[in-house]
Amino acid sequence: MKLVYFAWVRERIGVPEEERDLPDSVHMVADLIEWLIGHGENYAYAFENAQAIRVAIDRQHVPHDAPIGNAKEIAFFPPMTGG
Amino acid sequence: MARVIVQRDGFDIAAEIARMAAESGSDVGAIVTFTGLCRAEKGALAALELEHYPGMAEAEMERIAHEAEGRWPIDALTIVHRYGKIVPGEGIVLVLVASAHRAAAFEAAEFLMDYLKTHAPFWKKEHRADGQDGAWVEAHARDDVALGRWQS
Numbered sequence: 001m002k003l004v005y006f007a008w009v010r011e012r013i014g015v016p017e018e019e020r021d022l023p024d025s026v027h028m029v030a031d032l033i034e035w036l037i038g039h040g041e042n043y044a045y046a047f048e049n050a051q052a053i054r055v056a057i058d059r060q061h062v063p064h065d066a067p068i069g070n071a072k073e074i075a076f077f078p079p080m081t082g083g
Numbered sequence: 084m085a086r087v088i089v090q091r092d093g094f095d096i097a098a099e100i101a102r103m104a105a106e107s108g109s110d111v112g113a114i115v116t117f118t119g120l121c122r123a124e125k126g127a128l129a130a131l132e133l134e135h136y137p138g139m140a141e142a143e144m145e146r147i148a149h150e151a152e153g154r155w156p157i158d159a160l161t162i163v164h165r166y167g168k169i170v171p172g173e174g175i176v177l178v179l180v181a182s183a184h185r186a187a188a189f190e191a192a193e194f195l196m197d198y199l200k201t202h203a204p205f206w207k208k209e210h211r212a213d214g215q216d217g218a219w220v221e222a223h224a225r226d227d228v229a230l231g232r233w234q235s
Contacts, residue, residue, distance in 0.1 A: 004136075006136055006204065006206060006208075007134055007206035007208070007210060007219055008219045020147070050179075056099060056136070056139055056204070059136070059138055059139035059142050059143075060139075061143075072225065075136060075139065075204075077136070077204060077206065078206065078219065078222070079201075079221075079222035080200070080201060080202065080203060080204055080205055080206060080222065081200075081205065081206050081207045081219070081220045081221070081222050082135070082164060082175075082176065082200065082203045082204070082205025082206070082207070083119055083135065083175070083176050083196055083199045083200035083205070
């Protein structure tokens with residue numbers, strides 16, 4: 001699974017993207033966030049206010065209870081500030 | 084068909100209006116444009132650095148444009164959004180909507196901006212004029228409030 005990060009989520013985690021093999025226990029986006037938080041202080045820092053983090057699966061916005069299914073790419077980023 | 088562009092370079096507002104007027108047919112009576120500019124914040128800001136999610140930015144802008152086309156009788160629609168370093172006074176985003184009458188064009192342009200602000204994957208980081216580390220611009224609750232009126 002390709003994970004990509006943007007803006008301060010990217011800065012806090014320390015890499016723009018990575019490949020991860022997800023365990024069977026990760027079914028939905030919230031599970032994935034919880035699992036990532038267990039991988040180090042950088043992840044815990046990036047997701048310290050997990051509710052505020054926006055998520056896209058295969059380049060479409062999804063809520064945290066969305067199933068991961070056969071996603072190719074999951075993105076995590078702060079609320080958007082374009083425009 | 085919406086024209087959706089994500090680019091590093093600046094945009095030419097007059098050229099975009101002329102292009103739209105030429106291509107959108109003789110029943111267009113109104114072209115509304117909105118231009119979002121980089122503010123100097125009273126001299127505190129040297130530049131904004133805009134990060135985006137390549138691929139999703141375009142896809143989301145297409146989805147927002149399609150939604151607008153379903154709500155209003157739009158003859159032509161253009162959205163240009165820049166990324167990279169942008170200095171005060173330069174344009175960041177440009178929205179143009181052509182319609183037979185102005186009401187639909189004004190409303191659709193506002194709708195597009197409200198959705199772009201909250202849904203298009205772009206993030207602004209400040210470069211401060213005093214050389215200190217700039218912060219990421221925080222999203223405003225008022226942008227979500229503005230969005231709410233289209234969702235009732």
